[in-house]
Amino acid sequence: MDSIVVTGGAELRGTIPVAGAKNACLTLMPATLLTDEPLTLTNAPRLSDIRTMTQLLQSLGVEVTALQEGRVLAMSSHDLTSVRADYDIVRKMRASNLVLGPLLARAGRAVVSLPGGCAIGARPMDIHIAGLEALGARIELRDGYLHAEAPRGLRGAVIEQRFASVGATENVVMAATLAKGTTVLRNAAKEPEIVDLAKCLRAMGAKIDGAGSDTITIQGVERLHGATHPVVADRIELGTYMIAPAIAGGEVELTGGRRDLLPTFCEKLEEAGVTITETNAGLRVARANGRVRAVDVTTGIFPGFPTDLQAQMMALMCTADGVSVLEETIFENRFMHAPELMRMGARIAVHGGQATVTGVERLRGAPVMATDLRASVSLILAGLAAEGETRVARVYHLDRGYERVEEKLGAVGARIERVRGD
Numbered sequence: 001m002d003s004i005v006v007t008g009g010a011e012l013r014g015t016i017p018v019a020g021a022k023n024a025c026l027t028l029m030p031a032t033l034l035t036d037e038p039l040t041l042t043n044a045p046r047l048s049d050i051r052t053m054t055q056l057l058q059s060l061g062v063e064v065t066a067l068q069e070g071r072v073l074a075m076s077s078h079d080l081t082s083v084r085a086d087y088d089i090v091r092k093m094r095a096s097n098l099v100l101g102p103l104l105a106r107a108g109r110a111v112v113s114l115p116g117g118c119a120i121g122a123r124p125m126d127i128h129i130a131g132l133e134a135l136g137a138r139i140e141l142r143d144g145y146l147h148a149e150a151p152r153g154l155r156g157a158v159i160e161q162r163f164a165s166v167g168a169t170e171n172v173v174m175a176a177t178l179a180k181g182t183t184v185l186r187n188a189a190k191e192p193e194i195v196d197l198a199k200c201l202r203a204m205g206a207k208i209d210g211a212g213s214d215t216i217t218i219q220g221v222e223r224l225h226g227a228t229h230p231v232v233a234d235r236i237e238l239g240t241y242m243i244a245p246a247i248a249g250g251e252v253e254l255t256g257g258r259r260d261l262l263p264t265f266c267e268k269l270e271e272a273g274v275t276i277t278e279t280n281a282g283l284r285v286a287r288a289n290g291r292v293r294a295v296d297v298t299t300g301i302f303p304g305f306p307t308d309l310q311a312q313m314m315a316l317m318c319t320a321d322g323v324s325v326l327e328e329t330i331f332e333n334r335f336m337h338a339p340e341l342m343r344m345g346a347r348i349a350v351h352g353g354q355a356t357v358t359g360v361e362r363l364r365g366a367p368v369m370a371t372d373l374r375a376s377v378s379l380i381l382a383g384l385a386a387e388g389e390t391r392v393a394r395v396y397h398l399d400r401g402y403e404r405v406e407e408k409l410g411a412v413g414a415r416i417e418r419v420r421g422d
């Protein structure tokens with residue numbers, strides 16, 4: 001397994017391009033199941049999660065061709081040969097469950113493995129199931145798989161989600177595009193990835209209003225047609241690299257970055273003393289001078305502070321001047337990066353969903369272990385500011401969500417390299 005080795009102390013200067021959003025692409029790809037015409041995605045990120053989704057779709061009979069070194073995904077679901085998403089794929093990547101809604105809408109059947117637990121939490125699917133059953137599906141859990149069917153097709157309904165689940169919103173919206181009648185989805189997720197999915201579905205002929213608000217209305221249509229859609233910029237990669245100059249010092253421009261993708265996150269960074277300037281290419285980020293100030297953060301649904309940036313913000317707060325309280329409200333176990341940061345000299349006290357961080361002048365490099373996608377990158381960010389060498393093991397977690405992190409950070413002056421493992 002590869003490791004990433006970072007030697008701290010270098011200030012960062014230069015430009016980092018922001019890739020297409022992993023979490024948009026992972027819902028846009030299953031949308032191909034909704035039509036027998038070709039769907040092409042451009043600005044796709046080159047990540048192992050995208051390759052996993054490609055394998056899953058291919059196992060269903062979808063043709064997926066990666067063009068321009070994977071930046072373009074040309075897909076065609078003309079002949080589906082299966083409606084089954086196997087446990088060995090779903091357990092690796094929970095987003096595989098996003099084939100459930102589209103398969104029900106297109107084929108009237110789906111057999112999708114429950115993902116099983118993951119590092120950050122139990123991650124049940126009750127909200128997905130409630131929404132799809134409201135559309136008329138019958139869903140039964142048997143031998144670890146959800147057996148779903150809608151023999152007489154799906155029909156529109158008024159649905160109120162108990163929580164604004166991103167994945168459940170995506171499954172229900174995709175399924176409702178081909179349901180008979182109108183669906184009103186209340187307490188819908190408002191993330192930019194939902195807006196991007198609605199944009200793509202509308203380009204395919206779907207009738208959707210309200211994406212980005214907490215009430216989405218979908219008028220079912222007979223069929224959808226093909227389209228070409230550019231994947232929206234990845235706001236989590238953007239936020240991650242905005243923290244790099246904040247923690248290491250210097251000034252970095254993030255091309256393709258947009259402030260409206262991260263409203264609360266940008267406010268929090270500015271409160272901590274980071275300057276963010278909108279340029280016509282993206283966002284320029286600089287640390288004013290010396291240490292950033294400690295700020296308190298509570299994660300929340302969009303437009304709140306993203307849970308996917310909590311670990312990265314914790315790394316920054318480890319070097320801040322003062323005490324910061326981070327509250328994680330979305331997942332039940334998303335502080336696994338804390339003990340690893342403490343190996344680097346961070347002062348963190350975790351109590352349930354709350355972590356209190358007392359900033360220190362300097363972290364010290366150490367061998368650390370990645371536990372999940374966002375925790376792994378927070379260790380690299382901490383390594384940028386630490387004295388000496390930090391070796392992050394198990395970076396396969398990292399490759400799920402970050403394209404060539406050592407190249408992107410190396411290009412702006414970080415002393416970072418990938419060490420091939422066995």
Ligand code: EPZ
Nearest residue numbers: 023026095123124125126127128165166167308330331373
């Ligand atoms: C999406 O996951 C993202 N993944 C996650 O990013 C992100 O952390 C999350 O949204 C929250 O923003 C993708 O888009 C592929 P949820 P998702 O359903 O859809 C509970 C990353 O690092 N819940 O909004 O699974 C759930 O357990 C990943 O890129 C239920 O209880 O998130 C969690 O506590 C990590 N029942 C909370 O809701 C359900 O039926 C939020 O989950 C569904 C969810």
